Amino acid sequence: MDIAKNIKRLKLLALEMFFPAVCLNCVKYLHSWEEKDNLLCNNCFNSIEISEIIHRPDPSILLFSVGSYSNTPMRELIHNLKFNLNLRTQKPIEKLVKNYIKKSHLEKIISRENSIIIPIPLHKKRLKKRGFNQAEIIADILGKELGILVEKRLLERVKNTAPQIEMDGKKAREENIKGCFTTHSGVMINHNTARISELIIVDDIYTSGSTILEAAKTLNRKLKPAKIIGFTLAKA
Ligand SMILES: [Zn+2]
Incomplete structure (x- = not known):
């Protein structure tokens, strides 16, 4: 993984300490990068x-x-x-x-x-x-x-x-x-x-x-x- 990507993820982690990512639909905390990218938990995303x-x-x-x-x-x-x-x-x-x-x-x-x-x-x-x-x-x-x-x-x-x-x-x-x-x-x-x-x-x-x-x-x-x-x- 390149340095720029690591820095971006560190910034996101710091941001999440204050504003944890939650699912747009069911408001459950998002755990994986995939869920965070989708802005929805896997359950909600897969229900589309x-x-x-x-x-x-x-x-x-x-x-x-x-x-x-x-x-x-x-x-x-x-x-x-x-x-x-x-x-x-x-x-x-x-x-x-x-x-x-x-x-x-x-x-x-x-x-x-x-x-x-x-x-x-x-x-x-x-x-x-x-x-x-x-x-x-x-x-x-x-x-x-x-x-x-x-x-x-x-x-x-x-x-x-x-x-x-x-x-x-x-x-x-x-x-x-x-x-x-x-x-x-x-x-x-x-x-x-x-x-x-x-x-x-x-x-x-x-x-x-x-x-x-x-x-x-x-x-x-x-x-x-x-x-x-x-x-x-x-x-x-
Ligand atoms: Zn959800």
Whole structure:
């Protein structure tokens, strides 16, 4: 083990004397480095079931979700990433995405030919407040694992809407998100836009599908891909 790694672990040990690491979900003390990396005890982390079901919320979209939002450890990880500004959550999310790619049909379905990944953007006001976009973090992890380019500038959020999860019912969510996105005309993506054949739209949670469908509608006008795939960490 190299010296830098030892120093980092010593610092973590000193920190833990004052702030011992506990599981995000059940608040039990975390013992192993693996548990500390996952921010969850092994029991809670292993209770996140990888979903193998492919959803088709709309005839034009195939939706892949790693797990269910009703699973509390999964929900805690997403909340920790979004609301506690905790970028350490990237590690367990990376593990879940890797497991998902191994177990699901995602790799068999994507062609990787002229494919791009587009994360759902935040409005610039919310981005400034939060400091990062959680959908971009998930998109980067997925892009790295699949070897697909992530394009973050093409889709823009022009309306600062209330979070979809706070909306009551499908109709309210559709109204909330309508006309929310636009494509940035100044962005020249590396691919020839006329040749994009596969679009993977990434978000953290899939609630009613309104956000991904609205983004797909906006992107479809510019790119006209043959296939649109949705990818989220959790499905509500
Ligand atoms: Zn736990």
